[in-house]
Every structure is written in structure tokens, then in C-alpha cells.
Amino acid sequence: MKNIILLSGVIFMQLFAGNHKVDVWKTIIIAPNENIDINKVNAPVTLEIRNLSDKNIALVSELKIPAVILGKTEFKYRLPKKGCLKLENRNTTAVSIYLHYYSSKSIFINNKELR
Numbered sequence: 506m507k508n509i510i511l512l513s514g515v516i517f518m519q520l521f522a523g524n525h526k527v528d529v530w531k532t533i534i535i536a537p538n539e540n541i542d543i544n545k546v547n548a549p550v551t552l553e554i555r556n557l558s559d560k561n562i563a564l565v566s567e568l569k570i571p572a573v574i575l576g577k578t579e580f581k582y583r584l585p586k587k588g589c590l591k592l593e594n595r596n597t598t599a600v601s602i603y604l605h606y607y608s609s610k611s612i613f614i615n616n617k618e619l620r
Contacts, residue, residue, distance in 0.1 A: 527611050534601045535562070535594040544589040545613040554580045554592070555603040562600055565591040574602075 535541055543552075556562055559576040568588060574580045584590060594600050611618050 526607065526609055528607045530603070530605045532557075532601060532603050533614075534599050535592065536599050537594060537597050540565075540591050540593040542589065542591050542615055543584070543612055544616075546584055546586060546588050546608075548608050548610040549586050550584040550588075550606050550608040550612055552580075552582050552584055552590070553605040555605075556580075556600065557603055558598075558600040560594075560596040560598065560600050562602065563593040563595055565593060 533541065543550075554574060556574045556576055556578055561576060562574045564570055564572060564574060564580070566589065568585075568590075570582060570590075571580070574592075582590075592602070606612060
């Protein structure tokens with residue numbers, strides 16, 4: 506009986522071991538005339554971007570999304586698998602954003618993995 510319980514516990518752990526979620530909150534400063542590329546999305550990603558500055562941030566994507574994130578506003582979006590998004594600071598001053606993303610896999614920002 507103990508062997509059956511132990512075996513069923515091991516099987517249960519194996520089934521759910523690979524189902525971890527990545528949940529990251531990060532404040533990022535975007536320098537003037539710089540951009541942030543969110544690319545190499547291997548799984549759908551829930552993005553929440555809060556613009557902490559008074560300036561607008563341009564959004565560039567092949568997806569149907571708004572063109573800018575207005576100052577002091579929030580943008581929420583579900584980025585599909587293999588989707589990409591670019592945030593451009595076209596201002597003469599730096600802007601800061603608060604990025605929250607949730608996915609089953611990590612994402613790449615400017616070709617660096619963010620976990």
C-alpha cells in the first residue's frame with residue numbers, strides 16, 4: 506500500500522513539474538531615442554505596461570494595437586506566441602515604465618532573457 510501511494514505521488518509530481526509560470530515585475534528606464542524590443546516569445550504572454558512618465562511611448566507591432574501609450578496610463582495586452590512588440594521613446598528625455606508580464610516561459614527584451 507505504501508508503494509502505491511509513493512508511486513502515485515511521484516507520477517503526480519512528474520505531471521505538474523513542467524507547468525511553472527514566470528511572473529515578473531520590473532521598472533525599466535528608456536533613454537531618449539532608444540527602444541525596447543520584446544521578441545522571441547515562445548508562449549503567449551500577458552503584458553501590463555504602466556507609463557510612469559508624462560511623455561508618450563510609441564508602440565510598433567504588426568498586431569492591431571494602439572500606436573502609443575499615453576503619459577501616466579496603462580496598457581494591457583495578451584501577446585500571442587511568436588508575436589513581437591517594440592516600445593520606442595521618441596522624446597528628448599528618458600521615460601520609465603513599469604513592466605509586468607506573466608507567461609509559462611521567459612521572454613527576451615533586447616535579446617536578453619528576462620526571468
